[in-house]
Amino acid sequence: MTQILIVGATSAMARGCAYAWAKQGQRLVLAGRDLTELERIASDIRLRFASNVQVAELDLDNVKHLSTRWSDIEAAHGDIDGVLMAAGWMPEDNDAMRRDTPALQVIARNFTGPVALLNAAADAFETRKNGFIVGISSVAGDRGRQSNYLYGAAKGGFSIYLAGLRNRLFASGVPVLTVKPGFVDTRMTWGLPGLFLVADPMQLGEQIVQAQAAGKSTVYLPSFWRLIMLIIQHVPEFVFKRLKL
Numbered sequence: 311m312t313q314i315l316i317v318g319a320t321s322a323m324a325r326g327c328a329y330a331w332a333k334q335g336q337r338l339v340l341a342g343r344d345l346t347e348l349e350r351i352a353s354d355i356r357l358r359f360a361s362n363v364q365v366a367e368l369d370l371d372n373v374k375h376l377s378t379r380w381s382d383i384e385a386a387h388g389d390i391d392g393v394l395m396a397a398g399w400m401p402e403d404n405d406a407m408r409r410d411t412p413a414l415q416v417i418a419r420n421f422t423g424p425v426a427l428l429n430a431a432a433d434a435f436e437t438r439k440n441g442f443i444v445g446i447s448s449v450a451g452d453r454g455r456q457s458n459y460l461y462g463a464a465k466g467g468f469s470i471y472l473a474g475l476r477n478r479l480f481a482s483g484v485p486v487l488t489v490k491p492g493f494v495d496t497r498m499t500w501g502l503p504g505l506f507l508v509a510d511p512m513q514l515g516e517q518i519v520q521a522q523a524a525g526k527s528t529v530y531l532p533s534f535w536r537l538i539m540l541i542i543q544h545v546p547e548f549v550f551k552r553l554k555l
């Protein structure tokens with residue numbers, strides 16, 4: 311039985327993963343900013359699956375303190391054997407990304423924060439030659455688009471980071487899975503115009519757990535997004551910059 315740390319555990323996608331792991335009898339530590347909501351989710355999981363679920367406070371905006379936070383969480387809850395990095399943030403207002411504070415928050419919550427925490431996890435797993443890492447990136451990281459290029463850049467950077475980490479940890483037997491969802495029906499996308507083929511977050515969570523167990527490196531979810539993104543990546547720049555995407 312393993313103990314899995316889920317960062318951004320109030321996300322519906324993360325809850326789908328938590329259910330799937332709890333069903334298998336894994337122990338969970340749900341981490342995030344909103345302890346009341348985390349406790350509510352933990353109680354729900356305990357009731358449904360009679361599983362061992364703890365909660366921990368963690369704010370990715372405190373980038374400098376995340377390595378200490380990792381050690382504190384392990385000291386309080388025991389060794390962590392797997393991490394799901396599900397946290398992320400996209401401002402509702404695209405223009406917000408042009409202002410300094412929201413722009414820095416986009417980068418902290420989607421890139422520098424996740425990297426700081428996973429660096430600490432990676433060091434521990436590499437030493438123990440045990441563990442796994444799952445990072446939720448996005449198809450938005452596959453090509454810069456005028457409507458959300460800052461979020462896309464942070465996710466693109468996160469995907470590259472996960473790819474490098476996967477290569478580094480391969481020799482230690484620590485798998486790293488990159489998840490690239492398309493549109494998913496969650497708080498992040500609620501009310502956004504122009505969405506299509508929107509996926510169910512609970513189902514997606516189960517698919518993430520299956521992909522991790524199968525030892526996959528990168529998955530697009532749902533899988534047809536691989537083809538969509540292949541096409542989008544091959545649209546010539548002189549055409550792409552004229553599209554209002």
Ligand SMILES: NC(=O)c1ccc[n+]([C@@H]2O[C@H](COP(=O)([O-])OP(=O)(O)OC[C@H]3O[C@@H](n4cnc5c(N)ncnc54)[C@H](OP(=O)(O)O)[C@@H]3O)[C@@H](O)[C@H]2O)c1
Nearest residue numbers: 318320321343369370371396397398448493494496497498
């Ligand atoms: N929905 C989509 O269509 C879609 C598509 C591709 C990728 N994704 C990615 O999927 C992941 C899950 O997102 P979601 O769609 O389920 O949206 P969500 O419900 O908004 O979940 C985002 C999670 O990130 C956490 N978070 C935000 N800022 C944080 C911070 N400073 N410190 C710690 N946790 C923080 C939130 O916690 P709080 O409860 O404290 O706010 C929440 O748990 C994200 O990485 C997102 O970028 C989503």
